Amino acid sequence: MSVVPIKKAPEPTIRRLPDYYHYLKWMQSNGREVVSCTHIARDLDLDPTQVRKDLAVTGIRGKPKVGYLVTPLIESIENFLGWNNLTDAFLVGAGSLGTALLGYQGFKQYGLNIVAAFDKDKRKIGKKIHGKEVLPLDKLPGLAERMHILIGVISVPAESAQAAADVMVEGGIRAIWNFAPVSLDLPEDMVVQNENLASSLAVLSRQLAEAVK
Amino acid sequence: MSVVPIKKAPEPTIRRLPDYYHYLKWMQSNGREVVSCTHIARDLDLDPTQVRKDLAVTGIRGKPKVGYLVTPLIESIENFLGWNNLTDAFLVGAGSLGTALLGYQGFKQYGLNIVAAFDKDKRKIGKKIHGKEVLPLDKLPGLAERMHILIGVISVPAESAQAAADVMVEGGIRAIWNFAPVSLDLPEDMVVQNENLASSLAVLSRQLAEAVK
DNA sequence: TTTCAATCGAGAAATATTTATCGATAAGAA
DNA sequence: TTCTTATCGATAAATATTTCTCGATTGAAA
Known part of the structure; x- marks a missing residue:
């Protein structure tokens, strides 16, 4: 109505x-x-x-x-x-993919501003990647809540993705951009986009197979 | 028939x-x-x-x-x-995205094996990235033909993408995985997949806007 | 001013994709 | 062995998306 x-x-x-x-x-x-x-x-x-x-x-x-x-x-x-104003985001997983995502300036054009990175690996914590400090994962919920962060980026291996997502939910994050190849189990009201390089590659492989057959 | x-x-x-x-x-x-x-x-x-x-x-x-x-x-x-046997591929554009793609071991699981990188920037040529040497772009057609390379990955900025694609076509490459945010003008029989991070982000932004409205 | 061509917007038709229904089959319990 | 249940495969129905058609509008040329 x-x-x-x-x-x-x-x-x-x-x-x-x-x-x-x-x-x-x-x-x-x-x-x-x-x-x-x-x-x-x-x-x-x-x-x-x-x-x-x-x-x-x-x-x-x-x-x-x-x-x-x-x-x-x-x-x-x-x-x-919603690309006319920046939305701050947190990233979990400071591996090679995470590093690449942190370094990509183009996201700002799309309204996404990754302001901090988190990892559970102590060897990575404290390091600066592309100017952003890597923080311990257990600090995420508190910070997310305090900073009213709405978007989370997951760039951890498949087996850690659900845990990363849970921490995000705990911190009040509402939307997750998931680069891990797993389907996350989340509350109804969460928004997820699975970024699946494998999917595109699948389509490409198939089309190539059809084209050269 | x-x-x-x-x-x-x-x-x-x-x-x-x-x-x-x-x-x-x-x-x-x-x-x-x-x-x-x-x-x-x-x-x-x-x-x-x-x-x-x-x-x-x-x-x-x-x-x-x-x-x-x-x-x-x-x-x-x-x-x-077609993920049960590896297909060799060339990558053009050894910038930050290209470097990340070269370092990602997961593609092998999906049948894709990036065997060489190309760039037109002389400062990058000769360098090794994740064990693969960066070669001058003009060497691509000859090598692609000789090695029967079928798949090309484009990770250059938008303005150089068409040129990269043209070189690939010249070398007999049949399928292009395009990470640049432009639509490539290619012969009919070429296969293309545009990998568009912006698309996923668009959907995510929109869903978030709807969810928090 | 009148005519013409390009384009929009709305709705209809066609196509593609998802979801529902149902009979057939196989494994395990009675 | 017979009954029950979970599941498959095939087909039908519903929904979503793309493509087509057409009248209306606008700017520019005759």
Whole structure:
């Protein structure tokens, strides 16, 4: 009965939004001021109607014969994805993957700011990685609560992932970006995204097998 | 008219296969010999029928009342995904992401073996990263052809990605795993998987926004 | 001013994917 | 042996997503 301000969009659409975003940023840096779905579709190898529907979920409206104004469209996507303001996050697992994630500056562009790293390995604790100190894992709940951290990144081996997730839940974290290849057992109201390099590789392998058969 | 040995499976199914695979490996290491879709579904939070259909694409057959034998099921998935034998790959872009990918031992489990890295930056050329020498980019086509390399990994910044892809095409590479946030313009018969961290982050951001609204 | 072409937005149709239903089968208990 | 239960495989139904169609709108050219 209540008005729902955030209507749910299809996941495939949300997944394509960053592609549009990068494309539009590119257009913008080239001085382009307007762009139509037809062109976006051609360049990104998609269906024009699909592009139109995808962009529509962000609330933007285009003009017939012209298309969309690039800058407002970018803002609309940023706003829809919450990429216009930084959200602080904690990372657990300062191994090679964790180190790479800590060093990747690009996340800021996507509204994610990893402010601290945690590990249970005493040899790693105290070290600085890309300017961020590695803290003992048992400090996470207290700090997360105090700093109102909402997002956690898990980059530990599969066998430690559930424990890392539990600590995050304890600290009041609401969303987990999980790079470990396991499915986490979490309370209903938690949000999870499993980042699965294996999945993409699976699709690639399969398509390659079909292509060279 | 010809018999097609490799039937095409839905992409969502292929993407879930690695999850089953990891789960089954875990079951196997726990000494489990049989497992049913019902159990897999419960543990992985999926629909039992969906699990059954997914596994069926790999060609396995289960037994009523029992389920599937774990080991043959694992082999069936490995076989379907081509993970039972290593495919050599080249990587272009020895920056921080490239370094992380070169250091990640897990890919071997997924049939991918990165054997060499390439970069156009002279300061990086000649260096060894995780035991693999960084070679000049212009050597790629010749080497790829000679070594019959089929898979290329792109971990360069967005603006260099198309050039990297072109070099790969020139060297006869057939499948590209693209970590740069751009859509590549490639010949029809090339296979591409865009690995988009931004996509997952987009979904995570959106779900978090909905959850805390 | 009128005509034309490009594009949007909305809704319909087509396709893909997920979920439900049901008869058949196999293992173990009665 | 017969009954019961868990599960499979196949098919049908439901849902989600993509693609198509078409009238309306806008800007630019005639």
